Amino acid sequence: MICRILLLIILTSCVSGSFVVNVTQTSYQAEENHNITLEWTFTTKPDRSTKTLNILCELFNSHKSSVVYHVHEGVEVSESQDEKFSGRVQSDKDALREGRIRLQLSRLRTDDTGLYLCEVNTDYGFSVGRCQLNVTAADELPLSPRAERRRNISFSAGVLLLIGIPAASAVALFVCVFWVIFCKSG
Ligand SMILES: *[C@@H]1O[C@H](CO)[C@@H](O)[C@H](O)[C@H]1NC(C)=O
Ligand SMILES: *[C@@H]1O[C@H](CO)[C@@H](O)[C@H](O)[C@H]1NC(C)=O
Ligand SMILES: *[C@@H]1O[C@H](CO)[C@@H](O)[C@H](O)[C@H]1NC(C)=O
Numbered sequence: 001m002i003c004r005i006l007l008l009i010i011l012t013s014c015v016s017g018s019f020v021v022n023v024t025q026t027s028y029q030a031e032e033n034h035n036i037t038l039e040w041t042f043t044t045k046p047d048r049s050t051k052t053l054n055i056l057c058e059l060f061n062s063h064k065s066s067v068v069y070h071v072h073e074g075v076e077v078s079e080s081q082d083e084k085f086s087g088r089v090q091s092d093k094d095a096l097r098e099g100r101i102r103l104q105l106s107r108l109r110t111d112d113t114g115l116y117l118c119e120v121n122t123d124y125g126f127s128v129g130r131c132q133l134n135v136t137a138a139d140e141l142p143l144s145p146r147a148e149r150r151r152n153i154s155f156s157a158g159v160l161l162l163i164g165i166p167a168a169s170a171v172a173l174f175v176c177v178f179w180v181i182f183c184k185s186g
Helices: 002-014 093-097 145-185
Strands: 021-023 027-031 036-042 054-061 064-072 089-091 100-105 114-122 125-136
Touching (some): 027 036, 036 114, 036 125, 064 089, 064 100
Parallel strands (some): 021 125, 027 125
Antiparallel strands (some): 036 100, 089 100
């Protein structure tokens, strides 16, 4: 997989010229179950039709790749899409005509985290753009100061209980022994 990414990067630098694929943001941060829109822009030629447009957007993570979005000869090919993205990717067709790939990913999952690569191939050039998406689990969010305080209070109460009960028992035992020794004998 690493080889493939490297190959793509090398290929793009070789074919570099007037055709580019840019990302509007190199890294994104989102929370599980939320939506996010990833965006790439590519060089357009006003005199060319989008018929010769081929796009392949893939996610690379934990040693595998999955197809997020595929356009062949200007037509979206939903069959190529990995089933984990089925029904969760929405592309903006108007933006596409203006050279912008806008993919809305909905109901984000933590395993959507990874490197997103879009290869764009036209009869006037080929290039790749990439961005990183991190999806954090909803319960991994840092505790609010109030929740943190509440946790500290219950922790203190627990410690008190833990130390308090044996201490109270010891005092009671001591009083009993004292009473037996002094009061009974006296
Ligand atoms: C995410 O997108 C879906 C449909 O695209 C929408 O129904 C839902 O309300 C959105 N959720 C958030 C948190 O924006
Ligand atoms: C890509 O980025 C470069 C440098 O920021 C900019 O000059 C160029 O217009 C951009 N091209 C597209 C198609 O977004
Ligand atoms: C995403 O995660 C990677 C690896 O854990 C980290 O290097 C990177 O800074 C993170 N990016 C963001 C935007 O949080």
